[in-house]
Amino acid sequence: MTEHEFEPVRGLPGELPRGETMLWQGAPDWWSLAQRAFHMRTVALYFGLLMVWRGGSAAMAGQDTVGALQAALGLAPVAIAALGLLAGLAFMTARTTVYTITNKRIVLRFGFALPKAINIPFAIVESATLKTNSDGSGDLGVTLSQPNKVAYLLIWPHARPWKITRPQPSMRAIPDAAAVATQLMHALKSVHGERGVVHTPATPIHETAPQGVLSPA
Secondary structure (H helix, E strand, O other): OOOOOOOOEOOEOOOOOOOOOEEEEEOOOHHHHHHHOOOHHHHHHHHHHHHHHHHHHHHHOOOOHHHHHHHHHOOHHHHHHHHHHHHHHHHHHHHOOEEEEEOOEEEEEEOOOOOEEEEEEHHHEEEEEEEEOOOOOEEEEEEEOOOOOOOHHHHOOOEOOOOOOOOOEEEEEEOOHHHHHHHHHHHHHHHHHHHHOEEOOOOOOOOOOOOOOOEEO
C-alpha cells in the first residue's frame, strides 16, 4: 500500500463533480526536474571546481602529481553522495507528483513525506506562463489574482523559480510542455476569454534562470 492508494481518482482529492471533465494528467520528468529544480548540474560544477582548486593547491604546496590527484579526488565521495541525494529526491518527487488539468481547475498533488493536493480554480488564475527547455520539457506556471496567494515553501519545488513575494504554482518539468500549454490555454479561454492566453517566451529558455485563495484538499 502507498500513501496515495486512498485516492478515489488518481491525483485528485475526490471524485470529479458533475460537469467537470479531466483534460490532461501527467507528472514531471525526473531527470529534467533533477537538473532544473534540484540543480544537479550546478552542484556537479561546484564540486568539479572545488576538486580542481584542491588539486592545484596541493601541487603549489609542493606535492607531486599523485599527491595532487589524491587531494582532489578526496572530495569525490562527498560529491557522489550529494549528487545521489539530489537525484533520489528528484526521482521521488516525480514519482509522487501528479498534475491534473480539468475544464475548471488545476490540481497539484505532490509530497512523499507529507502528501498534499492543492486545487487552483480557473476563476482565480490571472495568467499562465510557459517556459520551455531544449528537451521539450517545460514549466507551466500560473499567476493568481489578488488577494489569492499560497506560501512558496508549501508548494516548492512546484513553484516558478525566483517568484518569492508572489509565488506562482507551477507544473514543473512536464514532457511535451507546449502541447499541455495549448490545452490549458483553451481551458482558460472558456472561463476568461482571450485573457486566458498562455504567455510563451519568444526564445526557448534552456536553464532555470529567472525568466489560484488556494484550498489544500
